[in-house]
Amino acid sequence: MVADEVRKAIDANNKRFSEGFLKGDAAVTASVLAEDAVVFPPDAPMIQGREAIEEFWRTVxxxxxxxxxxxxxxxxxSGDFLHERGTGILKVHPPGGTPAEQKIKFVVVWKRTADGWKNLWDIWNATP
Structure with a gap:
């Protein structure tokens, strides 16, 4: 069982991640990641390190x-690592294109750091 304060910290990080998209600010979105984080985008190579991941989110x-x-x-x-399983909806408004939604499923590994809980590994893909 995850302690309530830990769950609140993860929820706050997920909210901050999403707020970055609303603001169009990749630095805000990337701020929830560990310095040594790795993301595993669908049909693409792994991206390592917060700075490279921030640039990836900027492109997205x-x-x-x-x-x-x-x-x-x-x-x-337990301890310094947690895993999260969930779903999401990406709202896409491509320049000059038709708005659409993409449903996803994800798994995140969280790591306790000196700066609090940070996203260490993040993998997702589309759901039908």
């Missing part, structure tokens, strides 16, 4: 992803 935002809604179904683990 420029492509038209304007909003991300995340829903956590499970948060468990």
């Amino acid at each position: 935002m420029a492509s038209g992803v304007k909003e991300v809604e995340l829903t956590t179904f499970e948060l468990s683990g």
Whole structure:
């Protein structure tokens, strides 16, 4: 069982991640990541390190992803690592294109750091 204060910290990080998309600010979105984080985008190479991941999110935002809604179904683990399982909706408004939504599923590994809980590994893909 994950302590309430830990769950609140993860929820706050997920909210901050999403707020970055609403603001179009990749630095805000990347701020929830550990310095040594790795993301595993669908059909693409792994991206390592917060700075490279921030640039990745900047590109995603420029492509038209304007909003991300995340829903956590499970948060468990112990010690300095937790895993989160959930779903999300990406709201896409491509330049000159038709707005659309993409449903996703995800798994995140969280790491306790000196700066609090940070996203260490993040993998997601589309759901039908």
